Amino acid sequence: MSAPTKTYTNGEVTIVWKPKTCIHSGVCVRGLPEVFQPKAKPWIKIEAASTEALIAQVKQCPSGALSYFMNAEAAQEQQQNLPEVEVSPNGPLIFYGKLLLKDQQGEQIIDRQKTAFCRCGASKRKPFCDGSHREIGFQA
Numbered sequence: 001m002s003a004p005t006k007t008y009t010n011g012e013v014t015i016v017w018k019p020k021t022c023i024h025s026g027v028c029v030r031g032l033p034e035v036f037q038p039k040a041k042p043w044i045k046i047e048a049a050s051t052e053a054l055i056a057q058v059k060q061c062p063s064g065a066l067s068y069f070m071n072a073e074a075a076q077e078q079q080q081n082l083p084e085v086e087v088s089p090n091g092p093l094i095f096y097g098k099l100l101l102k103d104q105q106g107e108q109i110i111d112r113q114k115t116a117f118c119r120c121g122a123s124k125r126k127p128f129c130d131g132s133h134r135e136i137g138f139q140a
């Protein structure tokens with residue numbers, strides 16, 4: 001199990017703090033006392049300094065207990081890792097990338113760039129699309 005972390009964000013940057021890694025050197029408290037207030041709750045008042053000042057201070061944490069990430073970059077990264085599925089007009093459902101398929105026959109890993117699944121019900125190779133949607137004039 002990974003060590004517990006606490007996060008504090010101003011909407012632009014998120015500061016991550018790992019309590020177990022903190023060696024209480026006080027570097028952060030001395031550098032930005034308006035932000036790092038060990039006796040307060042929450043102890044990081046993130047709104048009290050600019051994003052640039054916060055990042056500069058976090059980088060000086062000697063133990064690595066403090067780190068940060070930019071919210072926009074994290075959101076973009078998350079989006080890039082999402083599975084991509086496309087509903088092709090009047091045609092199949094197209095899955096992009098590697099996937100694990102579970103059906104009555106069991107499980108199989110499909111490692112193709114694109115896999116087309118039948119959406120019209122007419123395929124003779126279900127669950128895959130075999131082009132039959134064109135023959136039946138499937139519209140959806």
Ligand code: SF4
Nearest residue numbers: 022023025026028061
């Ligand atoms: S600078 Fe890092 S190690 Fe030092 S008190 Fe702050 S969080 Fe803890």
Ligand code: FES
Nearest residue numbers: 118119120129132
């Ligand atoms: S969607 Fe292509 S055969 Fe059904």
